[in-house]
Amino acid sequence: xxxxxxxxxxxxxxxxxxxxIMVKDLLSAAIIxxxxxxxxxxxxxxxxxxxxxxxxxxxxxxxxxxxFFAAVYQxxxxxxxxxxxxxxxxxxxxxxxxxxxxLLIIAEADFxxxxxxxxxxxxxxxxxxxTQTLHDTNVPNMVTSVLADYRGFDTMFETAVIFTAGxxxxxxxxxxxxxxRCDIPGPYVISEGYPDTIIRFVARxxxxxxxxxxxxxxxxxxxSPGGGFQGGVILGASFILLAISFDFxxxxxxxxxxxxxxxxxxxxxxxxxxxxxxxxxxANFLDYSMLSKVLPATDKIMARSHGMLGIEIGVxxxxxxxxxxxxxxxxxxxxxxxxL
Amino acid sequence: xxxxxxILTLAGLIFFFATTVGLLRFPDFYxxxxxxxxxxxxxxxxxxxxxxxxNFHEFNIANLLVAMKILLIGVxxxxxxxxxxxxxxxxxxEAGIKPWTKKPEEES
Numbered sequence: 001x002x003x004x005x006x007x008x009x010x011x012x013x014x015x016x017x018x019x020x021i022m023v024k025d026l027l028s029a030a031i032i033x034x035x036x037x038x039x040x041x042x043x044x045x046x047x048x049x050x051x052x053x054x055x056x057x058x059x060x061x062x063x064x065x066x067x068f069f070a071a072v073y074q075x076x077x078x079x080x081x082x083x084x085x086x087x088x089x090x091x092x093x094x095x096x097x098x099x100x101x102x103l104l105i106i107a108e109a110d111f112x113x114x115x116x117x118x119x120x121x122x123x124x125x126x127x128x129x130x131t132q133t134l135h136d137t138n139v140p141n142m143v144t145s146v147l148a149d150y151r152g153f154d155t156m157f158e159t160a161v162i163f164t165a166g167x168x169x170x171x172x173x174x175x176x177x178x179x180x181r182c183d184i185p186g187p188y189v190i191s192e193g194y195p196d197t198i199i200r201f202v203a204r205x206x207x208x209x210x211x212x213x214x215x216x217x218x219x220x221x222x223x224s225p226g227g228g229f230q231g232g233v234i235l236g237a238s239f240i241l242l243a244i245s246f247d248f249x250x251x252x253x254x255x256x257x258x259x260x261x262x263x264x265x266x267x268x269x270x271x272x273x274x275x276x277x278x279x280x281x282x283a284n285f286l287d288y289s290m291l292s293k294v295l296p297a298t299d300k301i302m303a304r305s306h307g308m309l310g311i312e313i314g315v316x317x318x319x320x321x322x323x324x325x326x327x328x329x330x331x332x333x334x335x336x337x338x339x340l
Numbered sequence: 341x342x343x344x345x346x347i348l349t350l351a352g353l354i355f356f357f358a359t360t361v362g363l364l365r366f367p368d369f370y371x372x373x374x375x376x377x378x379x380x381x382x383x384x385x386x387x388x389x390x391x392x393x394x395n396f397h398e399f400n401i402a403n404l405l406v407a408m409k410i411l412l413i414g415v416x417x418x419x420x421x422x423x424x425x426x427x428x429x430x431x432x433x434e435a436g437i438k439p440w441t442k443k444p445e446e447e448s
Contacts, residue, residue, distance in 0.1 A: 196430060202423040209416070 006046055013039045026077050030068035037061040047114075050225040051143040054217075058233040063323055066240055070331040137304040139222045147227065148308040152286035156271050159228075159315050163268050166322035170261070173334035196245075203245035210238040218316045222305060228312035232267075232319025239324050248332060251324070257336060260325045267318025271311045278307075286311075341397070345390040352386030355379055368440030369432050377425030381418060388414040 016036035023029045037060030044053035112119040129142050129150070139145040147155050211234075218231030243251040255263075275286040283290035288307025289300040298306060328336065362375025392407040392414075 196427070199423060199427050199430075202419055206416070206419060 001046065001048075006043065009039055009043045009046065013043065024079050026072050026079060027069070030065055030072060033068065034061050034065035037064070051141075051227070051230075054225045054230050055233075058230050058237070062237055063233055063240070063327075066237075066244075067327060067330060070327060074330060074333050136301065137308070138301045139305050139308060141222050141224065143225070144221050144227050144308060144312075145304075148311055149286075149288065149304055152275070152311070155311070155315070156275065156286070159268055159271055159318055162322050163264055163318055166264055166325050169326045169329050173329040174336075175334040199245050203241055207238050207242055210241070211235060214238065214316075218312055219309065221312055222308065228315025229319055231312075232316035233323055235316065235320040236323030236327070239320075240327050243327065243331070248328075251328070252336065255321075255324055257325075257328075260321050260328075262321075264318050264321035264325065267314045267316070267321060270314030270317065274307060274310050274314070341393065345394050348386055348390040348393070352383045352390070355383035355386060359383060369437050370429060370439050373425055373429050373432070377422055377429075381421045384417045384421070385414050388417075 013036060016032055016039060020029050020032045020036060023032060037056055041053045041056040041061060044050075044056060116122060129146060133142045133145045134140060137145045137149055139149075214231045214234035216231075217226035217234060218228055221227035221231070239251050239255060242254075274288070274291075277294070278287050278290050279285050281290040281293050286307075288304040290303070291307050292298045292300050292303035295303055295306055356379070359375055359379025362379060363372055366372045366375055388410050392410040395403045395407045395410075
């Protein structure tokens with residue numbers, strides 16, 4: 001912790017946040033928001049929360065910026081024109097925001113200081129994880145073991161939330177019927193141009209490495225920062241890179257709609273299935289230690305590590321499929337015929 | 341070793357500074373991107389190389405692994421950064437941004 005660095009990064013974050021709201025051009029706002037996410041990632045790395053920083057870098061600065069771009073591409077760059085003379089609603093909004101901010105500031109006074117040793121969490125909860133994680137689960141990365149084992153329920157429903165978000169995007173945007181397909185041209189006609197050899201070549205060279213790195217992140221999440229969410233997002237991002245640098249059709253050729261939805265389901269199913277397998281073997285739901293009965297050559301401790309790996313793989317598959325499906329739906333206006 | 345690290349880091353800082361000045365001061369889109377693309381790539385490598393070297397105050401396999409990872413980041417920056425610059429400049433060219441010239445542009 002270097003407080004000068006923290007303070008300067010925090011100042012930049014606040015400036016970026018204001019700029020995101022103030023800027024009139026939505027594309028610029030998306031770019032500034034990407035910068036904001038990246039600065040958040042820096043701040044979290046500074047504070048020692050490397051896993052969170054990794055998630056922020058891959059989700060916030062990476063994929064969500066691209067999704068904003070896709071949304072801008074399908075709608076418009078301009079902020080909606082605000083009608084003047086709505087002073088009352090503006091005043092109510094200002095008062096509500098000020099009140100909420102005031103309440104938050106008052107509540108903040110009751111919070112313990114950052115890294116305070118004498119809070120209940122630091123006195124009773126954290127020491128257990130810090131001292132017992134390696135002994136209990138044979139996983140050096142405490143964050144992964146807390147996420148995937150001690151708090152396995154939370155992560156399972158987080159995965160379900162992501163899956164539901166993907167389903168919602170498909171349900172709202174996807175247009176299957178002929179009569180739904182109005183052929184209004186999009187607001188931006190991007191010139192087809194020529195196939196750019198340099199971009200395509202480099203993308204083709206990079207994509208396998210990106211995917212390999214994603215698999216490493218998934219499989220090595222026990223020992224280093226990372227895990228299912230980050231790896232899944234990076235896998236999805238590699239497909240988005242293919243879609244941007246080559247063609248929309250290329251990605252559809254590799255990963256068509258049926259496979260996409262199927263993989264999203266399979267991912268959640270792997271997670272819940274491992275939980276049910278534990279039930280069948282006579283333990284509690286998501287208590288991986290019983291998996292040692294079916295896994296060869298593992299004791300109860302190593303089985304927990306393997307169980308975590310299994311659910312991380314499930315999370316990665318689900319997240320990858322959902323990221324790709326959200327991108328494809330937004331960018332093609334739900335028609336899956338052409339896009340960015 | 342430490343002297344080499346310091347020299348390389350300082351060189352990286354100087355190049356980063358030049359990149360920033362170029363990004364702010366150059367007259368048009370293409371030259372600004374030129375400054376950003378070239379300067380950023382070189383100075384990133386100049387910063388990553390001493391980081392990799394600095395790991396070696398004691399030589400063992402773990403340090404070697406870290407150094408290799410840092411160098412891999414450098415390799416990817418060398419591939420990705422110029423390509424991204426190229427893509428942005430290409431998009432700008434297709435959008436019809438006129439390059440800056442010394443003579444004032446005639447209205448036509």
